[in-house]
Structure formats: structure tokens, C-alpha cells
Amino acid sequence: MTPGRPVPPPLALQIPLAEDAGTASPLEGRLAAARGAVSSTGGLVPLTVARRAPKADDVEIAIEFCGLCHSDVHATRGEWGTQNYPLVPGHEIVGRVSRVGSDVDDFAPGDLVGVGCIVDSCRECESCREGLEQYCERGMTGTYGAKDARNGDSITQGGYASSVVVDRRYVLRVPENLDPAAVAPLLCAGITTFSPLSHFGVEEGDVVGVVGLGGLGHMAVKLAKAMGAEVRVFTTSESKVSAALELGADAVILSRDEDAMAAANRSIDLIIDTVAAPHDLNPFFRTLHRDGALFQLGLPSDAMPPVNPGALIRRRIAYAGSLIGGIAETQEMLDFCAEHGVVSDVEIVGADQLNDAYDRMVAGDVKYRFVLDTTTLQAPAERADA
Numbered sequence: 613m614t615p616g617r618p619v620p621p622p623l624a625l626q627i628p629l630a631e632d633a634g635t636a637s638p639l640e641g642r643l644a645a646a647r648g649a650v651s652s653t654g655g656l657v658p659l660t661v662a663r664r665a666p667k668a669d670d671v672e673i674a675i676e677f678c679g680l681c682h683s684d685v686h687a688t689r690g691e692w693g694t695q696n697y698p699l700v701p702g703h704e705i706v707g708r709v710s711r712v713g714s715d716v717d718d719f720a721p722g723d724l725v726g727v728g729c730i731v732d733s734c735r736e737c738e739s740c741r742e743g744l745e746q747y748c749e750r751g752m753t754g755t756y757g758a759k760d761a762r763n764g765d766s767i768t769q770g771g772y773a774s775s776v777v778v779d780r781r782y783v784l785r786v787p788e789n790l791d792p793a794a795v796a797p798l799l800c801a802g803i804t805t806f807s808p809l810s811h812f813g814v815e816e817g818d819v820v821g822v823v824g825l826g827g828l829g830h831m832a833v834k835l836a837k838a839m840g841a842e843v844r845v846f847t848t849s850e851s852k853v854s855a856a857l858e859l860g861a862d863a864v865i866l867s868r869d870e871d872a873m874a875a876a877n878r879s880i881d882l883i884i885d886t887v888a889a890p891h892d893l894n895p896f897f898r899t900l901h902r903d904g905a906l907f908q909l910g911l912p913s914d915a916m917p918p919v920n921p922g923a924l925i926r927r928r929i930a931y932a933g934s935l936i937g938g939i940a941e942t943q944e945m946l947d948f949c950a951e952h953g954v955v956s957d958v959e960i961v962g963a964d965q966l967n968d969a970y971d972r973m974v975a976g977d978v979k980y981r982f983v984l985d986t987t988t989l990q991a992p993a994e995r996a997d998a
């Protein structure tokens with residue numbers, strides 16, 4: 613534990629369920645060992661989460677690994693507005709099915725499965741009906757920190773935990789030929805970059821630019837290469853050149869070098885911009901061909917420099933955003949990764965290293981994703997009554 617952080621409570625605080633969550637199930641609910649935040653400043657501490665009794669459509673998963681996403685840091689530290697504490701983060705979950713509800717016939721105990729950023733949505737709006745649950749017009753239910761309308765308005769608690777219960781509609785099948793720890797980040801960082809590449813229709817011979825080489829950027833490089841594209845990485849730091857080339861990038865452009873940027877004029881079809889800090893996009897637009905597009909995936913908390921409409925108009929360039937991916941598309945991404953042997957580069961950490969890992973993520977000191985080994989969470993002392 614980092615010096616200066618408050619000592620965690622001696623007895624794990626239990627996060628209860630809403631009273632009417634998981635009712636009408638013949639199965640009992642269980643407790644999960646977890647790590648989460650009890651305030652915006654206290655770091656992550658041991659917690660116990662009451663998981664609901666699996667209902668007819670529910671899948672209970674014994675979690676093996678959970679990726680650490682930058683969103684987890686922002687959420688637990690209260691940097692994205694008011695949070696419901698205690699809060700267990702984690703939306704890059706991989707584990708094995710332990711129990712299923714009576715109506716579940718597509719998953720069985722022992723199956724290797726994943727859960728990403730979405731655990732429910734309205735299932736009725738146009739976006740949900742098209743399999744684009746991330747754009748649910750009534751708001752998707754996030755894997756942590758969200759009000760779970762179908763389960764008594766309990767607040768969802770994420771994957772830094774020994775188990776989770778999720779409706780089968782939001783559970784992904786993880787191919788057995790991939791390393792499960794290295795698969796975990798595919799469920800957020802992977803799908804977030806796969807979706808715009810796929811939506812743009814990237815294919816053999818296209819040139820894809822990737823801005824930023826963190827958790828998202830390194831997945832964008834790997835996925836675009838696997839789709840047959842030529843990949844050019846934009847970075848501000850000379851120190852990342854060799855890392856980008858090792859990941860498979862065909863070229864690296866130092867974005868602060870005006871001559872290098874001018875030389876890249878009209879050379880790229882699609883730019884995936886993963887940088888979450890405010891930055892000027894206009895120099896990047898000039899590297900795009902006519903009918904090119906720039907997808908911005910990072911959400912800066914401060915205003916960005918204005919976009920010059922002329923840069924877009926003169927080449928019919930599209931400036932777009934994109935949010936994770938739907939459930940069907942996430943499955944498609946996992947199957948694509950299995951076929952092409954694509955996984956994330958990960959550093960596995962134990963529960964006691966989470967706070968240091970957060971500090972290192974903020975400092976950009978990780979290649980490229982931390983993954984929590986959930987066997988290092990302490991086991992809950994007791995089981996909840998159903």
C-alpha cells in the first residue's frame with residue numbers, strides 16, 4: 613500500500629443488494645470477495661459484495677481475471693462526478709461459469725466467458741433491437757456504478773471481485789485458444805477500437821493512423837494490422853517509437869515534428885484517436901485522404917482546441933466518435949481475435965498492488981494493460997442467505 617493512504621478497515625465492508633434483487637430464484641445469492649473504493653480519496657480497499665441469486669436468465673461467473681481500465685481510476689476517484697460508494701470497479705471480466713439459471717441453455721458451468729462494460733439495457737429501443745446496446749436510448753446499464761432497474765435498483769458492482777451474476781444476454785463466449793488474462797482487456801480496450809475499425813470497413817491495403825499508444829492505442833495497432841491495414845502510429849514521444857514498431861506498426865510519426873506531419877499529408881484513410889487529453893486535431897485532419905475519417909475515442913475532461921471546418925470540408929472528411937461496441941459485435945471481435953491470435957499485452961497484478969497500479973496508469977507507466985488476478989482477493993468468510 614502506498615504511504616499516506618488510509619489503512620483499510622479490519623473487517624471487509626459488505627455491499628448489500630436492494631431488498632427485491634434476485635427474488636423468485638430457487639438458487640441462493642452468494643458473497644464475493646472484492647476490492648473497491650469507499651470514498652474518492654481512500655484508494656481501493658477489501659470489500660465483500662452480495663451477489664444476487666441467479667434468476668432464470670442469469671449466469672454466475674467465477675471471475676479469474678479483470679483488466680484495469682483508465683475509467684476505473686476516474687470513477688473510483690470521483691473524477692467523473694458523484695459516485696455511489698462503496699464502488700467495486702472493473703469491466704474487463706474473464707472467468708468460468710459456476711451456475712446458471714433455469715432458462716439458460718447457451719451457457720453451462722465450466723464455460724470460459726467474459727463480461728465487458730454492459731450488463732443490461734432496455735432491450736426495446738431501436739439501438740437495442742439493432743444490437744447496439746451501448747447506444748441504448750434509455751441508457752445502458754454499466755457493469756459498475758449503475759442503477760440496475762431489473763434488480764431492485766441495486767447499484768452494479770464490477771469485476772475486481774471473485775464472482776459476478778449477469779443476464780445471459782450480456783455474457784460473451786471467450787475462445788479457449790486465447791490466454792484468458794490477456795483476453796480481459798479486449799472487453800473494453802479491444803472492442804472500443806475494433807468497433808470504429810469495423811464500422812469504417814477497414815480492409816487489406818487501407819492505411820490506418822493511431823494517435824496515442826496506451827491501452828486503447830496498442831489494441832488499435834494490433835487489430836488494424838490483423839485486418840490487413842498498414843498502420844502508422846502518431847506519438848509525441850520519441851521513446852515510444854521502438855515500442856510502436858515492436859507492436860507491428862509500419863511507421864511512426866512524431867506529431868510535434870511539423871516536417872514529419874507535412875510529409876504525411878494525404879497519406880491516411882482512417883485515424884483512431886485514443887488520446888484523452890485535450891489536443892489540436894487539425895494537423896491530423898491534414899494527414900487524411902479525401903473521404904477519410906477521424907474517430908475520437910478518448911473523452912477529455914477539458915475543452916479541445918476548435919476544429920477548423922475548412923479542413924473537413926475541403927476533403928469531405930468525417931469527424932466522428934464511437935463508444936465501446938454492442939454485445940454481438942463484441943462476440944465478433946473475440947472470434948476475430950481468436951482467428952488472428954490477437955490479445956492484449958498485459959502485466960498481471962495482485963489485489964495488494966492495485967493502488968500502485970492506478971498510480972502507474974496515471975503516470976503512463978504500463979505496457980499496456982494491468983490485469984488483476986482475482987485469486988489474490990481474500991475469500992469471503994460466509995455466504996449470504998438467499
Ligand SMILES: [Zn+2]
Pocket residue numbers: 681682683684703729800801
Ligand atoms: Zn474501460
Ligand SMILES: [Zn+2]
Pocket residue numbers: 733734735736737738739740741747748749750751
Ligand atoms: Zn435500449
